[in-house]
Amino acid sequence: MPLQIYNSYTRQKEIFESVTPGHVGMYVCGPTVSGESHLGHARPYITFDVVYRFLQHKKYKVRYVRNITDAGHFEEEGREAEDKVSKKAQLEKLEPMELVQKYTNLFHWAMKQFNCIEPSIEPTATGHIVEQIGMIEDIIAKGYAYEVNGSVYFDVKKYAASHDYGKLSGRVIDELLDSSNRDSVTRELDGQNEKRDAADFALWKAAPPEHIMRWKSPWGEGFPGWHIECSAMATKYLGATFDIHGGGMDLLFPHHESEIAQSTICNHAAPVKYWIHNNMITINGRKMGKSYNNVIKLTELFSGDHPLLQQAFHPMTVRFFILQSHYRSTLDFSNDALLASEKALKRLWEAYEILQKLTIENEGEINQELDEKLNNWLQEFEMFMDDDFSSPKVIANMFEMAPVINSFKDGIIPVNSIRSATLALMQERFKTFLEEIFGLTATDSGNNEKMKPVMELLLELRKEAKAKKDFATSDRIRNQLNAIGIIIKDEKDGNTSWGLA
RNA sequence: GGUCCUGUGGCCGAGUGGCUAGGCAGAGCUCUGCAAAAGCUCGUACAGCGGUUCGAAUCCGCUCGGGACCUCCA
Incomplete structure (x- = not known):
């Protein structure tokens, strides 16, 4: 029986056939290292770790790319003067890259605890500014982006005229474009006046003077938009069209929808064959x-x-x-x-x-x-x-x-x-x-080489006591061990085993 | 307001129209010096109301409840 995958893009299960026989390219949206990972974050990384392991089990050679977002996202396009990473860095009086390092290390530690296999490539956003700028220039050259005051925006209306923008996330494009429809979302943003349409999203943002993380670009000093990083890095390491793109369901819109638009314009091809999205972890619903x-x-x-x-x-x-x-x-x-x-x-x-x-x-x-x-x-x-x-x-x-x-x-x-x-x-x-x-391992950390002979001795003594019907002694051994978290089990064959509670 | 998902026994969760999901907790029994573990057995389910069907937790409609996305987000 062949592998079948539920494709979020088509909303049905499809038989998996890789673009290149025997090989699989998989991209998973990684963490934004501006803070500590929580239980919710654990789900995609464990889910896609199992996907990665299973594909390898199916004898595929898998290139697994998972990014580290260290350039920071925007609270809202243009609303915050600074991106998340640099803002918190000032509060904590740390260099932005120091903060990035700290949370990256912590993330790697957590992944190790979960026994997640490291990805083949773990690219950082800051390490791929050049590629992102190149991609933005390409989109401008092809007429799907425009520059305003040092920022560059993607022209969603133009894209939507000839492409199916909104298909992945089930969005109705007319509603997105007609901003008067969005009564619940009245966005009073500075970037908003620059945009030709409310649905347009930023590819590059001009950096205000106080913004610490900034790079030179053809449009002045600034920083990349959130969605472009994944498009640039996925294209670089996996090609124009690759097999699997994974992430949480909450990334469907606008992140993945925008990624499709950017990559489609640059590469003249749909970037992803199978979109896989994990659901959320809830707490009290x-x-x-x-x-x-x-x-x-x-x-x-x-x-x-x-x-x-x-x-x-x-x-x-x-x-x-x-x-x-x-x-x-x-x-x-x-x-x-x-x-x-x-x-x-x-x-x-x-x-x-x-x-x-x-x-x-x-x-x-x-x-x-x-x-x-x-x-x-x-x-x-x-x-x-x-x-x-x-x-x-x-x-x-x-x-x-x-x-x-x-x-x-x-x-x-x-x-x-x-x-x-x-x-x-x-x-x-x-x-x-x-x-x-499944990548599960034994949790019994106390079962080490030094411990074994000690336990054998204790169990031997207990066995002797039991043979003499000296239950006071045998129970004392059992209860004492119990108290420190070691459980004794008498088995049918007369042997005794032990383990940590 | 728009788009979409969802509602399973005390709890968590599988469920492809017809056959016991499973786990945890609970009850009883067996084994055991006693216990623990293990084995066996048992109980209460498919939000409500209609419809399709020989037959529905599973398909359709309506009602009620919960949630997600539309904004940073795994």
Whole structure:
């Protein structure tokens, strides 16, 4: 079964065929490094990390480009005298690039916590001013942009006359162009008078004197508009038309719509074959965002230091929580929901570790029904992921198998009642999907080399005490360990295992 | 105001017209020196009202509720 992807541009699932056979070019809108990343930001990066991993699993050579926006966006075209990055830099008395460095480092740290693979190229906006200026000059030369007082605007009306502006975001172009229609959006902006039409967007903005981040351009000193950076960098590294462009749904308009317009004019081709957009993370039914004042930063999530959190959550718990819902659904955050994910992941991971240790010496009488059921579940892993990356269904199948695996271990079902080929396939599929595609890792950090012999000694002592029916001693060991967060489990075969709570 | 999405059991969440999603929490049982873990079993669902259909959570219409975008935004 071929990979199918829901394309936001056509609003339907399409069979994935890459522009260049065997290769995939993927661009994902990266962070604006003017502040700390929050839980909402984690979703696209984890979602597209899984997309990246799955494409590689499908044997594609993938060039994954994810930008760092370090030039700053505008609060509103022209409304703020300064862009976000430089404004905050002054408040915090930091050099703009110092601030950029700080949050870039923090972002990279968070990505590492989530076990996200680094992109192939991580270009910065400030490193590509030349390319952006070149692209703007090209758009002007082709007659789709105009300069006013040192700023350059894209002529949406002209573009819309011959192109489908608004298709991606489902916007009605006449409404966008007719500013009298926008009664709720009365924009009294300085840039507004310069524009020929309210729908036009900035490609380049003249920098007022106090603006720190500024570059020389054919139109005077200024800084690039927000949308041009992605067009310039995507074109440079992925070509005129590339396979996948990803990002959050909130970027559909105006960002991605504008990107399509800019690139289409410059390259005479639609820039992207498949647009993929992840849905938002909500908190009490509201989108998580600065304007709603309901942000949980990643550092707060990992430390538990937030009024909405009862405890710290491991990055893998968060990753699992995100993978348990489909990327195009909204995902509602709560402490309880995360707690449930934490327990679920623990259970699944324990079953996975048990699975990897199972062996079959000699096949016994084969339980055909069970053997077949297991094979079906395993086969569906790939099918579900092929169907627009349906990770929740794969996870559900894994949970179907967890009781079977546990029963093998406890001897409730003999392991050799399934074919050894089936067991081998289970071990391989679980490893591939859980570790390589979902990018999950063990969370049991206390299980290190020094700890093992110590625990073995303690468990040996406890076993001896139990043999002598000295339950006071055996319970003392168990309870003391329990108190410091180590759980002892007596198993059916008389062995004892342990793990962190 | 415009465009679009959505409403599933205590909670989170899959659901392609007909067959138990799954997880967490809860109840009972088995195993266990006791516990934990594990296994087995159980319960309450498809916002409301109409329509299409042999049959609808799934398609259509209306009503009510929630949300997103239209402005920086993952």
